[in-house]
Amino acid sequence: MSYLKRLLTRRSPAKPVCADIPRRNVRFSLDEQTPRYWYRGWPHVTRFFDGLSIMFPLGEKLFIDSVVHFRKAIENDSALAEAVDAFVYQEASHIREHRSYNQQLAAQGAPIDALEQLLLRRQEVGNKFSPAMRLAMTASLEHFTAILSDQLLRNPAVLKGADGKMAMLWRWHAIEETEHKAVAYDVLGVVVSNPLRRYLMRCGVMLIMTGYFAIDVMYFIYRLAGNDGQLRNGREWLRLLGWLFVSPGPLTRVFPRWLAWFIPGFHPNRLDTHEALEAARQTLDEYAGRTP
Structure with a gap:
């Protein structure tokens, strides 16, 4: 608990600062020259990232819709309204680039359509909840992606040995997830004004979303490994587990920041x-300056 308290005593602006959510137009132009196993030649770790990419276009469209639904509710807060617009721009850019990424996976024979159908069925269930609950789901998943992104940015070992263009794509995505990490949370604060109701909502939703996220990621890796003929490659499964939980261990290292979500008074900008x-x-600026 003392470690969590130290995390949360670091002060950042309680409200979004729009200058910190830039609108970039970075394109990565992926093609067949990208190695199939672009992460050190390791199939299963590569497919961990690839599985996330398959999730993003539909997931981030859902994030945009859930936040934009409440645009009128925040129109009197010009700073937050501007932050929402920047959030939408960044998420739309992620959708564009990950669709291109996923087209490369489809060209390798990956079952993109079947996996997206699974996500659509998940979303059909989610659509039965209230708009405020869907916004809480977005805020929870945005926290999850933000703490994973922070680990990717602060721990060079996470992308060590990866193909240069792919590593930069993931750094770019992580940068922007970090930049807009508080937007959905702040909109939720306006929409659900009762602090206790908001706290119980976001905590309950986080537990559910974390479970679904973990199950879906591992299932996507399983399906992609099966498509590669790698299901029985025990060495690569052990390598994946070691990479996730031991060294560099991104999932182990994000746990304290995931846990911070459940502290009353938490705000994403306090991490x-x-x-x-x-x-x-x-x-990223150096990369963009070199890219035509």
Whole structure:
């Protein structure tokens, strides 16, 4: 608990600062020259990232819809309204680039359509909940992606040995997830004004979303590995588990920040990401300056 308290005593603006949510137009132009197993030649770790990419276009469209639904509710808060617009721009850019990424996976024979149908069935269930509950789902998943993104940015070992273009795509995505990490949370604060109701809602939703997210990611890796003929490759399954939980261990390392979500008074901007974010932005600017 003392570690969590130290995390949450780091102060950042309680409201979104729109200057910190830039609108970039970075394109990665993936093609057949990208290695099939672009992460050190490791099939299952590569497919971990690939599975996330398959989730993003539909998932981030859902995020946009859930936030934009409440645009009128925040129209009197010009800073938050501008942050929402920047959030939508960044998420739309992610959809565009990950669709291109997924087209490359489809060209390898990956079952993109079947996996997206699973996501659509999940969303059909989610659509039965109230708009406020769907916004809470978005805020929860945005926290989850933000803490994973922070780990990717602050721990160089996470992308060590990866193909250069693919590593930069994931850094770019992580940068922007970090930049807009508080937007859905702040909109939820306007929409659900009762603090206790909001706290219980976001905590319950986080537990459910984490379970579904973990199950879906592992199922996607399973399906992609099966498509590669790698289901019985025990060494790669062990390598994946070691990579996820031991070294570099991104899922183990994000746990304290995931747990911070459940502390009353939590706000995403109170988790300090400034130093890692600024260093990553500089790297991205250099990359974008070299890219025609």
